Amino acid sequence: MSRLKVKDIFQENIVDVEAxxxxxxxxxxxSKKFSFIVLNDGSxxxxxxxxxxxxxxxxxxxxxxxxxxxxxxxxxxxxxxGKVQSIEMQASLVEIIGKVDExxxxxxxxxxxxxxxxxxxxxxxxxxxGAIMRVRHHLAMATHEFFSKKGFFYLNSPIVSGVDAEGxxxxxxxxxxxxxxxxxxxxxxxxxxxxxxxFGKETFLAVTGQLEGxxxxxxxxxxxxxxxxFRSENSNTTRHLSEFWMIEPExxxxxxxxxxxxxxxxxxxxxxxxxxxAAAELEFLFAREDSTAPKDHLEVLKHVRDSKFIxxxxxxAIEILSKIDPAVKKFEYPTIWGHELQTEHERFLAEEHFxxxxxxxxYPKEFKAFYMKLNDDGKTVKAMDILVPGIGExxxxxxxEDNLERLEKRMDEMNMNKDPLWWYLDLRRFGSVxxxxxxxxxxxxxxxxxxxxxxxxxxxxxxxxxxxxx
Amino acid sequence: MSRLKVKDIFQENIVDVEAxxxxxxxxxxxSKKFSFIVLNDGSxxxxxxxxxxxxxxxxxxxxxxxxxxxxxxxxxxxxxxGKVQSIEMQASLVEIIGKVDExxxxxxxxxxxxxxxxxxxxxxxxxxxGAIMRVRHHLAMATHEFFSKKGFFYLNSPIVSGVDAEGxxxxxxxxxxxxxxxxxxxxxxxxxxxxxxxFGKETFLAVTGQLEGxxxxxxxxxxxxxxxxFRSENSNTTRHLSEFWMIEPExxxxxxxxxxxxxxxxxxxxxxxxxxxAAAELEFLFAREDSTAPKDHLEVLKHVRDSKFIxxxxxxAIEILSKIDPAVKKFEYPTIWGHELQTEHERFLAEEHFxxxxxxxxYPKEFKAFYMKLNDDGKTVKAMDILVPGIGExxxxxxxEDNLERLEKRMDEMNMNKDPLWWYLDLRRFGSVxxxxxxxxxxxxxxxxxxxxxxxxxxxxxxxxxxxxx
Numbered sequence: 025m026s027r028l029k030v031k032d033i034f035q036e037n038i039v040d041v042e043a044x045x046x047x048x049x050x051x052x053x054x055s056k057k058f059s060f061i062v063l064n065d066g067s068x069x070x071x072x073x074x075x076x077x078x079x080x081x082x083x084x085x086x087x088x089x090x091x092x093x094x095x096x097x098x099x100x101x102x103x104x105x106g107k108v109q110s111i112e113m114q115a116s117l118v119e120i121i122g123k124v125d126e127x128x129x130x131x132x133x134x135x136x137x138x139x140x141x142x143x144x145x146x147x148x149x150x151x152x153x154g155a156i157m158r159v160r161h162h163l164a165m166a167t168h169e170f171f172s173k174k175g176f177f178y179l180n181s182p183i184v185s186g187v188d189a190e191g192x193x194x195x196x197x198x199x200x201x202x203x204x205x206x207x208x209x210x211x212x213x214x215x216x217x218x219x220x221x222x223f224g225k226e227t228f229l230a231v232t233g234q235l236e237g238x239x240x241x242x243x244x245x246x247x248x249x250x251x252x253x254f255r256s257e258n259s260n261t262t263r264h265l266s267e268f269w270m271i272e273p274e275x276x277x278x279x280x281x282x283x284x285x286x287x288x289x290x291x292x293x294x295x296x297x298x299x300x301x302a303a304a305e306l307e308f309l310f311a312r313e314d315s316t317a318p319k320d321h322l323e324v325l326k327h328v329r330d331s332k333f334i335x336x337x338x339x340x341a342i343e344i345l346s347k348i349d350p351a352v353k354k355f356e357y358p359t360i361w362g363h364e365l366q367t368e369h370e371r372f373l374a375e376e377h378f379x380x381x382x383x384x385x386x387y388p389k390e391f392k393a394f395y396m397k398l399n400d401d402g403k404t405v406k407a408m409d410i411l412v413p414g415i416g417e418x419x420x421x422x423x424x425e426d427n428l429e430r431l432e433k434r435m436d437e438m439n440m441n442k443d444p445l446w447w448y449l450d451l452r453r454f455g456s457v458x459x460x461x462x463x464x465x466x467x468x469x470x471x472x473x474x475x476x477x478x479x480x481x482x483x484x485x486x487x488x489x490x491x492x493x494x
Numbered sequence: 495m496s497r498l499k500v501k502d503i504f505q506e507n508i509v510d511v512e513a514x515x516x517x518x519x520x521x522x523x524x525s526k527k528f529s530f531i532v533l534n535d536g537s538x539x540x541x542x543x544x545x546x547x548x549x550x551x552x553x554x555x556x557x558x559x560x561x562x563x564x565x566x567x568x569x570x571x572x573x574x575x576g577k578v579q580s581i582e583m584q585a586s587l588v589e590i591i592g593k594v595d596e597x598x599x600x601x602x603x604x605x606x607x608x609x610x611x612x613x614x615x616x617x618x619x620x621x622x623x624g625a626i627m628r629v630r631h632h633l634a635m636a637t638h639e640f641f642s643k644k645g646f647f648y649l650n651s652p653i654v655s656g657v658d659a660e661g662x663x664x665x666x667x668x669x670x671x672x673x674x675x676x677x678x679x680x681x682x683x684x685x686x687x688x689x690x691x692x693f694g695k696e697t698f699l700a701v702t703g704q705l706e707g708x709x710x711x712x713x714x715x716x717x718x719x720x721x722x723x724f725r726s727e728n729s730n731t732t733r734h735l736s737e738f739w740m741i742e743p744e745x746x747x748x749x750x751x752x753x754x755x756x757x758x759x760x761x762x763x764x765x766x767x768x769x770x771x772a773a774a775e776l777e778f779l780f781a782r783e784d785s786t787a788p789k790d791h792l793e794v795l796k797h798v799r800d801s802k803f804i805x806x807x808x809x810x811a812i813e814i815l816s817k818i819d820p821a822v823k824k825f826e827y828p829t830i831w832g833h834e835l836q837t838e839h840e841r842f843l844a845e846e847h848f849x850x851x852x853x854x855x856x857y858p859k860e861f862k863a864f865y866m867k868l869n870d871d872g873k874t875v876k877a878m879d880i881l882v883p884g885i886g887e888x889x890x891x892x893x894x895e896d897n898l899e900r901l902e903k904r905m906d907e908m909n910m911n912k913d914p915l916w917w918y919l920d921l922r923r924f925g926s927v928x929x930x931x932x933x934x935x936x937x938x939x940x941x942x943x944x945x946x947x948x949x950x951x952x953x954x955x956x957x958x959x960x961x962x963x964x
Binding site: 027092123127140158184229256266457490491492493494 | 497501516517518535536537562563564566591592593594598599600614615617618619620623625628630631634635639642645647648649650651652654655657664666667668670671672673674675676680683684685686692693694695696697698706709710712713714715716721722724726728735737739743745746796830853897913916919920921923924925926927928932953954955956959960961962963964
């Protein structure tokens, strides 16, 4: 008997045929003469109900199965009695493949997201994590489709980096000497002798693929990365991971304006794609009893998809914020030109003032990285952040300084060591062109769209300070 | 004037319109009254020829430009004089954006692949690396399309791993203590005190995503990973990288036979897709003066795409090899049952004996990982390797041991510490099902299809022992 996936049964409306389904039991309900099994095989949010008649030889054993057990069931697919288009199976054969006993951690009553974080190897078996991770899949596919259609090339930027990318964040050291330092070669001052390490120098986990992305944009025109990046800050918040995935497009001949447009289109594409391909998953997530998504989240997403994003400069943002009546909204941090926008400011702008994603551009150079292009005012740089309701910053980007002299001057001002970045400076030495790019935190986009409010719940195996199980 | 990409000009056959192209000069040839510029913008293998008339005000400066300079050229697109469907531009305006001088490393005569490896930040500006990296892009897109169409979900398995995945290869340690061990907390015996490290334990760069992939296959049914993996072996060969990308599908309810079929279909899909989407790139690579692809490589690829893969057991492979007349082929290593197949054996089978990819299955358990399912003979496991001409092993896979007792017994036999893998064992404890998967080395697939014979040339920034520049 050929095996059918539950997704295909419902999508292709397959009835009045004999088939086999294989999956895991979500629930068993026994009535007088029948047992009703709800089976999920992971292919879709939807499960299928299977009616097992007591005449089956192993009925007693089947009726005693616990949720979580794996079975293969053969039977006839028929129109269900209930809702329109519902399909059920009348079982003729139930093969028990893998049982669970009472020690199975995923019991009905113990499925809070907090508890499930400790069961990261099993939580994908719940409806909630099935939904989140299928949305994650679709957002990844949307990403490749969006950039590929536009003629961008996918770049695998390196994970092991020899560059201490100044200012981008604290880094993890990678070494083959660290495992047992008593046997490792050391320098005169007692440190590890990285010149004798595997790569012949100290190496780090990459915090960004941007610099290498710029190299490749200078050849392929438009590229994007989509890979893991790392931060070793001791940030134990609901919005930070030590290991997270980032998408970083880089476009030759583009300016800040063009890249802001690209970022807008990309976010809208992610929303459209997920509404189209993961409608059942989003519906399930928004309707969950302990859902943290706003009540009107589906409408909000559609509105964002169909609306123009707000675009203001940092200076305009400060003007808006400084005029807010403290009786309406009291900020903890100052709203004066030259001070950084804090999360409270970002969220106020996106959530309360505009109620829309906001693109803030042209920040004071002091807040931003060395490679951002200086504006003619000499004070601000061609940078942008995109702020969304519920999250705050989701995208950061900029036009890059493509003038060698200005870039070197800025690096000197910031007391940076230019030597390790000789190759990055070469891009400005040979055939330099204006170019721009941005970075989107994939998990933050996923939080935004699913309404899930802890970043640990949108990545399969979260890595955070003191936490690297599984 | 709207900018057009060179790819679109040729693909949509755009002529008799005014447009702007932006890119880098591949060559300038000056005749009496004209300068002929060949411009590439990275969007396609193809460049466009632009005719610059001496009447242009900055003609002298344009005619003196060196290859590698960046320009924006506006003019009229017209049918070219030469080949069918060729299109040229008659320039009316040449804007010089970024020059190069004589110090530019990519001079005509200095473009050996060896030399270009030292210019990894610039080599993407050559036709050869443009071709390779566009093929790489298309193989990545083919991968997502292949698995996504089949209902597989993309899984981002973790890169930072707390598990010393026994037997899979040597690992890099990740630490925030290693940067300055003089200040780091240490244990009584003078080693780094990893309990005080960032993650509270010693952590490593993942050598595989398989174990986490198995967790997710038990929920989503079918998954695949596509991400970076790491080996710290001191292997300085043309086929090894310290950082490489791997694709690892894992399928619940699948056996070895099914996964071998999936792997076959996948390799064929990669070939079909690249022949369709990167025909110009492959043609260019096969025709290069120093191409290492076999002369009939295009025909070979088509043959492989259209043919059934050979499938033999390890035992049959040994029988074949042991019967080979030493006058025909003399092997260095023994061809006796119980000895590992060496690269010389693998390549002989694929290249000389079958002249086709060969799937070898059912290896002696001693050669293989702890998690592979034991056959009824008690001696061999449900493993497979796929061997291809020119490379050797390109895929390794297996059906996994889904029986808890047998798996624990095997781990005990191999003196493995079961404690850190409690979660992996849980998969066999709760709702266990037969399942199988494989791993494809992405760069090896790329080498196979492009015929490029050094793995350092098919990844943007290669990481190998003592080599982590850029």
